[in-house]
Amino acid sequence: MTAATLEADLAALVAQASEGGITAADALAEQESLGLLGLTSLGFLRLIHAVERGYGVALDLDDDVSFMDTVASLAAHLREQGI
Amino acid sequence: MHRVAVRGTPVAAAPLTWGQHAIWAAIGRTAPNDHYFNLTRVLTPPDRCRPLPVADASTRLGAALSRHPTLRTRIVAAPKIGPLAPGGPAHQEILAEVGVAVRTVTAVDDAEADRAADILATELAGTAFGYENEAPVRAGLVLVGGSVARVVLALCHLATDGHGADILLRDVRLALLGRTGPPPGDPLAVATEEMSAAGRARSDAVIGTWADTYRALPPSMFTTARAEPQPVRWWVGRLTSPALGLATAALAARHRTSVSSVLLAATAALVAADGGGDRAAVLTIVGNRFDPSRRDLVATLSQEGLFTLDTAADDFAGLLRPAWRESLRAYRSGSYDQAALDEALAAVSAERGTTVHPMCCFNDMRLVDLPPGTPPTAEQVHAARADTVFTWAPPQPQVACRFCAHVTADGPALTYQVTGDTRYLPPARLEAFVRALEDLVVSAVDGPAPLARLRSAVVAA
Numbered sequence: 292m293t294a295a296t297l298e299a300d301l302a303a304l305v306a307q308a309s310e311g312g313i314t315a316a317d318a319l320a321e322q323e324s325l326g327l328l329g330l331t332s333l334g335f336l337r338l339i340h341a342v343e344r345g346y347g348v349a350l351d352l353d354d355d356v357s358f359m360d361t362v363a364s365l366a367a368h369l370r371e372q373g374i
Numbered sequence: 375m376h377r378v379a380v381r382g383t384p385v386a387a388a389p390l391t392w393g394q395h396a397i398w399a400a401i402g403r404t405a406p407n408d409h410y411f412n413l414t415r416v417l418t419p420p421d422r423c424r425p426l427p428v429a430d431a432s433t434r435l436g437a438a439l440s441r442h443p444t445l446r447t448r449i450v451a452a453p454k455i456g457p458l459a460p461g462g463p464a465h466q467e468i469l470a471e472v473g474v475a476v477r478t479v480t481a482v483d484d485a486e487a488d489r490a491a492d493i494l495a496t497e498l499a500g501t502a503f504g505y506e507n508e509a510p511v512r513a514g515l516v517l518v519g520g521s522v523a524r525v526v527l528a529l530c531h532l533a534t535d536g537h538g539a540d541i542l543l544r545d546v547r548l549a550l551l552g553r554t555g556p557p558p559g560d561p562l563a564v565a566t567e568e569m570s571a572a573g574r575a576r577s578d579a580v581i582g583t584w585a586d587t588y589r590a591l592p593p594s595m596f597t598t599a600r601a602e603p604q605p606v607r608w609w610v611g612r613l614t615s616p617a618l619g620l621a622t623a624a625l626a627a628r629h630r631t632s633v634s635s636v637l638l639a640a641t642a643a644l645v646a647a648d649g650g651g652d653r654a655a656v657l658t659i660v661g662n663r664f665d666p667s668r669r670d671l672v673a674t675l676s677q678e679g680l681f682t683l684d685t686a687a688d689d690f691a692g693l694l695r696p697a698w699r700e701s702l703r704a705y706r707s708g709s710y711d712q713a714a715l716d717e718a719l720a721a722v723s724a725e726r727g728t729t730v731h732p733m734c735c736f737n738d739m740r741l742v743d744l745p746p747g748t749p750p751t752a753e754q755v756h757a758a759r760a761d762t763v764f765t766w767a768p769p770q771p772q773v774a775c776r777f778c779a780h781v782t783a784d785g786p787a788l789t790y791q792v793t794g795d796t797r798y799l800p801p802a803r804l805e806a807f808v809r810a811l812e813d814l815v816v817s818a819v820d821g822p823a824p825l826a827r828l829r830s831a832v833v834a835a
Contacts, residue, residue: 307666324630329744332632333661336705340664352706356699360630 297369301362304345305330308337324360335359348372377473378436380509382443385468387450391565393662393674394466395712397531398449402461403774405502410770411531412499415543416491416524423550425521431550432476435525438549439474439511442542442672444533444561446472449505458506472509480517490516491524498528505532535676536739537661542672561673568711577710581718584680584707588722588730591655591682595645595734596776601800609801610767612791613808616758619788620750621816627749629691631698634738637790639697640811641736641779642683643690647828648807652686658701659737660708678735679708690814690823733776740783752819762812764805767791806831
């Protein structure tokens with residue numbers, strides 16, 4: 292999957308997880324934390340659920356979860372898992 | 375009093391869903407005070423449908439209720455078992471039709487209608503539902519000048535959880551406007567998924583995590599009996615604080631976490647300090663609506679998740695990122711076969727030779743987490759401090775827990791309510807707990823908030 296496609300797809304999942312509260316463009320542009328855009332705990336969990344279903348991966352929350360901070364960090368984490 | 379018919383396709387008796395089983399067991403532990411679990415909601419009809427005659431409101435209410443099969447749920451004794459007992463072996467079935475009792479009261483004007491609605495809601499929810507023979511909804515209408523000014527609902531927790539109640543309220547509002555909401559989803563799919571091989575495997579994995587964690591936890595939080603219990607034993611202390619709302623928002627933004635996890639971190643720090651330790655376990659209520667197919671279900675999907683936190687840090691800020699990670703894990707640990715979990719945890723208690731149960735729970739009932747916009751400043755937090763109010767709500771005679779925190783929002787203010795067992799948390803200590811929690815979170819906005827001082831804050835009470 293090309294870089295642009297993965298990031299764009301994840302940004303769309305963020306928009307869905309936020310139930311329209313966050314646009315995909317804003318999600319893509321956020322450099323610090325999706326929480327700062329208003330993504331709630333429920334939103335993060337929807338996002339985790341959607342990513343796991345969509346990409347067939349298990350996101351390990353046992354250690355550092357900073358990979359969930361931004362679309363870029365999540366994309367990097369998924370690439371490490373071979374996506 | 376009149377009745378509204380709620381109709382739909384019947385479904386034959388089947389085992390309780392996991393969420394229903396959890397509530398049914400809690401009802402068994404709490405009876406005869408089990409009306410504690412009833413939910414209430416009050417709706418003001420939109421201006422566009424007013425004046426609203428009683429007959430129209432009743433018809434539209436019946437239509438809204440009929441969209442949700444769980445509102446025709448009846449609990450029955452499991453096959454080959456004697457009479458139904460709260461918390462005992464039970465099945466559920468969905469009837470073709472139930473009659474929902476609708477009470478009407480009158481108020482002189484719209485302002486008075488609010489008060490009348492609150493009183494009616496309390497009355498409607500004031501007794502346990504007849505699980506075998508009563509519809510799981512009671513309704514009321516507050517009339518002003520002969521027209522409906524408020525719609526009041528009391529709901530049985532076996533039919534829906536709090537999020538489902540909010541979805542139902544949205545549907546009732548739309549029905550009053552002559553519209554219908556999005557398709558509510560199929561609650562039967564929940565039961566099917568739970569019984570599937572994939573559902574069982576997910577449940578087994580979650581239960582394994584709980585059991586491993588229980589093997590290493592302190593047996594309980596709040597283990598020291600500190601006083602003779604009050605005559606009505608469980609006291610309810612309620613802190614309403616705009617400063618707490620602003621401070622949690624500021625910290626959540628600063629540390630890239632959520633308001634919910636900031637409150638969980640503070641709760642865990644105080645719980646650990648109360649017991650003199652540095653590890654806390656808190657059962658969190660998990661909504662289990664992460665999948666889009668479950669989002670709009672009026673059903674009991676919520677179950678307890680397991681949140682644990684090592685609180686051995688110098689500064690409260692050091693707990694916030696770990697609490698964020700642990701809260702995500704906790705919210706993923708809240709969907710499982712409740713009976714199988716109970717069995718697994720009982721086995722852990724037997725292994726350890728002592729009952730292991732946190733006796734400590736946390737329920738964030740807000741619908742929105744971090745308020746949008748620029749994070750509040752320290753000055754705004756401190757300016758709001760004068761508006762903090764602590765009150766006692768009516769006590770409860772029986773609650774199967776020693777510490778139950780409920781978080782709700784009222785504009786920028788947060789209400790942090792604790793229902794505490796006065797044997798372990800006497801009133802002064804309970805009040806000191808919630809005030810120390812506010813102090814901790816507010817002071818952390820300014821800079822380091824040493825956790826060492828928590829113990830003295832709680833112990834001093």
